[in-house]
Amino acid sequence: MTELDATHDGAARSWLAAANAVGDFPLQNLPFSVFRLRASTEAFRGGVAIGDQIVDLAALARSGLLHGSAAQAAAACAQNRLNAFFDLGPAAWRALRQALFALLKDDAPSATQAALGACLLPQAQAEHALPLQIGDYTDFYTSLDHALNIGRLFRPDDPLSPNFHWMPIAYHGRVSSIGVSGQRVRRPLGQWLADGAAEPAFGASRRLDYELELGIYIGSGNAQGEPIALAQAEAHVFGVCLLNDWSARDIQRWESTPLGPFLAKNFATTVSPWIVTMDALAPYRVAWPRAVQAPALLHYLEDADNRHSGALDIQLEVWLDTARQREHGGAAERLSRTSFRHQHWTLAQMVAHHTVGGCNLQGGDLLGSGTISGPGEGEAGALIELTQSGRKPLELGNGERRGFLEDGDAVLLKGWCEKPGFARIGLGECRGQVVAARSAAGG
Amino acid sequence: MTELDATHDGAARSWLAAANAVGDFPLQNLPFSVFRLRASTEAFRGGVAIGDQIVDLAALARSGLLHGSAAQAAAACAQNRLNAFFDLGPAAWRALRQALFALLKDDAPSATQAALGACLLPQAQAEHALPLQIGDYTDFYTSLDHALNIGRLFRPDDPLSPNFHWMPIAYHGRVSSIGVSGQRVRRPLGQWLADGAAEPAFGASRRLDYELELGIYIGSGNAQGEPIALAQAEAHVFGVCLLNDWSARDIQRWESTPLGPFLAKNFATTVSPWIVTMDALAPYRVAWPRAVQAPALLHYLEDADNRHSGALDIQLEVWLDTARQREHGGAAERLSRTSFRHQHWTLAQMVAHHTVGGCNLQGGDLLGSGTISGPGEGEAGALIELTQSGRKPLELGNGERRGFLEDGDAVLLKGWCEKPGFARIGLGECRGQVVAARSAAGG
Numbered sequence: 001m002t003e004l005d006a007t008h009d010g011a012a013r014s015w016l017a018a019a020n021a022v023g024d025f026p027l028q029n030l031p032f033s034v035f036r037l038r039a040s041t042e043a044f045r046g047g048v049a050i051g052d053q054i055v056d057l058a059a060l061a062r063s064g065l066l067h068g069s070a071a072q073a074a075a076a077c078a079q080n081r082l083n084a085f086f087d088l089g090p091a092a093w094r095a096l097r098q099a100l101f102a103l104l105k106d107d108a109p110s111a112t113q114a115a116l117g118a119c120l121l122p123q124a125q126a127e128h129a130l131p132l133q134i135g136d137y138t139d140f141y142t143s144l145d146h147a148l149n150i151g152r153l154f155r156p157d158d159p160l161s162p163n164f165h166w167m168p169i170a171y172h173g174r175v176s177s178i179g180v181s182g183q184r185v186r187r188p189l190g191q192w193l194a195d196g197a198a199e200p201a202f203g204a205s206r207r208l209d210y211e212l213e214l215g216i217y218i219g220s221g222n223a224q225g226e227p228i229a230l231a232q233a234e235a236h237v238f239g240v241c242l243l244n245d246w247s248a249r250d251i252q253r254w255e256s257t258p259l260g261p262f263l264a265k266n267f268a269t270t271v272s273p274w275i276v277t278m279d280a281l282a283p284y285r286v287a288w289p290r291a292v293q294a295p296a297l298l299h300y301l302e303d304a305d306n307r308h309s310g311a312l313d314i315q316l317e318v319w320l321d322t323a324r325q326r327e328h329g330g331a332a333e334r335l336s337r338t339s340f341r342h343q344h345w346t347l348a349q350m351v352a353h354h355t356v357g358g359c360n361l362q363g364g365d366l367l368g369s370g371t372i373s374g375p376g377e378g379e380a381g382a383l384i385e386l387t388q389s390g391r392k393p394l395e396l397g398n399g400e401r402r403g404f405l406e407d408g409d410a411v412l413l414k415g416w417c418e419k420p421g422f423a424r425i426g427l428g429e430c431r432g433q434v435v436a437a438r439s440a441a442g443g
Numbered sequence: 444m445t446e447l448d449a450t451h452d453g454a455a456r457s458w459l460a461a462a463n464a465v466g467d468f469p470l471q472n473l474p475f476s477v478f479r480l481r482a483s484t485e486a487f488r489g490g491v492a493i494g495d496q497i498v499d500l501a502a503l504a505r506s507g508l509l510h511g512s513a514a515q516a517a518a519a520c521a522q523n524r525l526n527a528f529f530d531l532g533p534a535a536w537r538a539l540r541q542a543l544f545a546l547l548k549d550d551a552p553s554a555t556q557a558a559l560g561a562c563l564l565p566q567a568q569a570e571h572a573l574p575l576q577i578g579d580y581t582d583f584y585t586s587l588d589h590a591l592n593i594g595r596l597f598r599p600d601d602p603l604s605p606n607f608h609w610m611p612i613a614y615h616g617r618v619s620s621i622g623v624s625g626q627r628v629r630r631p632l633g634q635w636l637a638d639g640a641a642e643p644a645f646g647a648s649r650r651l652d653y654e655l656e657l658g659i660y661i662g663s664g665n666a667q668g669e670p671i672a673l674a675q676a677e678a679h680v681f682g683v684c685l686l687n688d689w690s691a692r693d694i695q696r697w698e699s700t701p702l703g704p705f706l707a708k709n710f711a712t713t714v715s716p717w718i719v720t721m722d723a724l725a726p727y728r729v730a731w732p733r734a735v736q737a738p739a740l741l742h743y744l745e746d747a748d749n750r751h752s753g754a755l756d757i758q759l760e761v762w763l764d765t766a767r768q769r770e771h772g773g774a775a776e777r778l779s780r781t782s783f784r785h786q787h788w789t790l791a792q793m794v795a796h797h798t799v800g801g802c803n804l805q806g807g808d809l810l811g812s813g814t815i816s817g818p819g820e821g822e823a824g825a826l827i828e829l830t831q832s833g834r835k836p837l838e839l840g841n842g843e844r845r846g847f848l849e850d851g852d853a854v855l856l857k858g859w860c861e862k863p864g865f866a867r868i869g870l871g872e873c874r875g876q877v878v879a880a881r882s883a884a885g886g
Contacts, residue, residue, distance in 0.1 A: 136618050141702060161700045166643050167634060171702040172615035172709070175579050176803045177667055186668035188800035191610060191741060200609050202741045205800075224620055224711070225629035225881070251800065257604045259584060259614040260703025263800040266615070268667070298634060298645045357631035357648075357694065357706040358881075360619045438668070438801075 002282040007101045010422040015106045018051030024426025025049040031274040038127040046077030059119040070099035081133045086219050086363035128273035132364040139368035141169040142345040146373035149385040168345035168353050174266035181430045187437040188267040192250035204437030205248035208405040212381030214369040215243035215271045221361040233351035242272040242413040242430035272430035284417035285310045309348030314340035316415045323408030338374030407436045445725040450544045453865040458549045461494030467869025468492040474717040481570040489520025502562040513542035524576045529662050529806035571716035575807040580616040582811035585788040589816035592828040611788035611796050617709035624873045630880040631710040635693035647880030648691035651848040655824030657812040658686035658714045664804040676794035685715040685856040685873035715873035727860035728753045752791030757783035759858045766851030781817030850879045
């Protein structure tokens with residue numbers, strides 16, 4: 001687990017004034033993305049967010065401001081994906097963080113500030129791409145409250161699968177349809193079986209939903225057949241982003257027996273552009289909710305004293321921005337708020353379980369946390385839970401109602417950490433907008 | 444659907460005598476792989492099998508023997524993966540097939556034969572790698588007999604999922620652990636719940652199995668949100684290989700609720716090195732077994748007159764080669780034999796279903812057919828079916844018994860097509876060997 005160091009000092013300030021205002025990207029955060037000038041034909045390259053600016057890592061690598069492994073790390077970020085940077089490993093990731101912190105801190109020499117200033121682009125002028133060539137995408141199911149909420153809807157007598165307390169359940173997802181924030185998501189066509197119907201119907205999904213998740217990027221992997229032990233698991237994680245696992249509930253229910261979700265999920269997944277590093281998240285750890293775990297975990301998942309992992313207190317919100325709200329200048333509306341700290345399984349346990357059978361992870365792999373729902377009212381991370389499977393639609397402030405998503409709806413995920421004595425650091429935003437289905441008559 | 448042409452002429456002969464003997468790789472086959480000289484540090488590059496030789500496509504591209512789109516296609520094959528070749532599309536694939544056929548046919552000029560002879564490497568001296576950078580791997584479940592066999596074991600009153608007749612069921616698989624024939628597969632560690640037990644056990648899987656499948660390589664994909672219609676679906680397929688979907692049945696049963704198989708499958712998948720093209724398979728089409736389909740399919744899967752697809756009569760066998768057989772010079776033993784023609788869903792239906800919700804396929808994606816089991820005795824494609832979930836072990840000729848696989852067992856898949864008036868063409872072999880688990884005490 002990362003030790004706290006000078007880069008976590010809540011009192012540290014940047015010479016860039018915008019980085020000292022309340023926002024997602026103070027000096028203590030320094031998340032990574034790939035970006036270019038919006039609507040340009042420039043090559044995408046790695047960048048680090050600071051205040052309302054992006055440090056262009058390709059420009060920084062050329063600037064001569066960096067030396068040693070930090071310089072090597074910045075040079076690896078000059079490509080359109082961060083895989084080569086990930087391949088350098090934790091020491092290089094940390095060296096670049098430390099160097100950027102020093103360059104951006106208010107006591108940096110004025111010549112340094114001027115040289116670094118030449119490497120900045122305003123975030124408002126940038127567009128992003130997927131930060132990694134993702135080899136495999138695995139979606140977990142680690143929220144006890146989500147599992148119970150869903151279970152109570154469909155299996156009220158036996159809501160929780162008996163394996164839930166014994167392993168972080170997961171399944172493989174689709175890589176090709178993962179897009180970055182701003183993605184336009186076409187409502188999927190598919191089959192479903194209406195209640196009481198003898199034969200399935202075909203058409204545009206009528207029960208389109210979002211799922212609030214964290215995305216977890218694997219920084220470095222393992223050889224096939226060689227599991228990663230819990231004690232080492234977190235060192236294999238580079239950082240996290242926001243992730244919306246769009247889900248068609250009608251398609252999902254009909255297709256998922258016996259092998260799990262397929263078309264209900266694989267039409268789109270949206271991630272936020274910025275990856276907040278495990279180093280930046282270190283101050284916001286809290287004890288893992290051990291009390292609700294099974295009485296005796298299998299040894300490869302056991303972390304009784306939180307030495308190897310622990311939970312992360314990441315505040316999370318889901319906002320809905322409807323077409324009518326946009327047309328009439330209305331504000332987006334918050335649908336839920338919770339924290340990642342409630343998850344039943346930790347990042348380290350997810351990595352240890354994923355590899356225990358010998359499956360090889362690779363740098364750039366993406367794990368989804370599964371829907372994040374907290375224990376309280378208004379803490380559910382999907383409409384199916386908030387609306388009791390559509391039976392109790394949400395009433396929006398402008399009079400609209402939502403059982404599930406409608407065309408034109410944009411879903412916005414937000415996340416941040418805050419703690420007395422430390423900076424507030426944010427994950428930025430993950431936005432995706434539903435567009436109408438193709439005609440079901442074609443094809 | 445591919446029209447038959449001169450390259451399918453069963454009477455055609457090659458100037459390479461070995462190509463005219465009974466074997467997998469006559470002039471009419473011309474399958475693709477990537478290869479290099481065994482145990483060398485050469486770069487892998489594309490090759491085409493002919494008789495007992497490989498045509499080195501990088502050497503052929505330099506030879507000056509090809510022109511136009513065939514030359515362009517061979518040049519694209521000079522890389523260590525065939526993705527750039529796939530990206531050229533069906534016209535280029537076909538041009539290279541036609542050109543290779545002409546160069547290898549017995550009426551090729553002697554100067555051509557000499558020049559091409561300089562591009563050959565004996566298969567016995569070659570080693571292979573995965574032929575594609577696989578973006579996503581999807582495993583289907585398209586055998587009615589397999590679904591019934593499995594269903595009767597675990598749900599005797601209701602063996603078949605009600606959606607089976609309405610869609611080709613599928614789930615996403617793991618790309619990183621796919622290996623090429625010759626793969627050594629470490630027995631996975633994992634959890635399972637023994638019958639009657641209150642808590643799961645942890646250790647090396649005791650119910651390790653193989654699954655006989657075809658692998659189907661997507662040649663060209665579709666844009667996200669734009670389904671591929673059934674009429675166009677097969678034009679997106681490049682060809683097929685043999686695929687062993689190794690499965691740990693004890694782990695699978697305990698983990699698969701509610702989201703499907705995960706660690707039970709993701710520790711390894713083995714494919715054969717050679718990809719037999721859809722062009723080469725054209726003569727071996729048979730009518731799709733429409734009679735057993737649901738009475739009225741949804742329109743996007745409907746192909747009543749087999750215009751757009753049809754079944755493929757590919758003969759398939761599974762052989763077991765145990766450590767004791769090898770030590771005592773005993774022969775490998777055939778465990779089952781069937782044909783791909785019994786599958787309930789066609790390749791075109793698999794592609795149309797996969798994309799109907801908007802999921803984007805990409806060139807180089809791999810689809811698994813799902814376990815291929817035929818209707819008769821000895822036609823099941825997995826031990827769990829052949830042994831009634833281990834209750835009726837197979838008796839091998841040397842006195843060994845097998846409920847499931849033991850350490851040292853090698854599983855060999857073979858496949859070929861034959862039909863009066865046409866050549867016999869084969870898929871080569873897919874071999875994988877089980878090695879002992881890591882100690883369960885570690886990690």
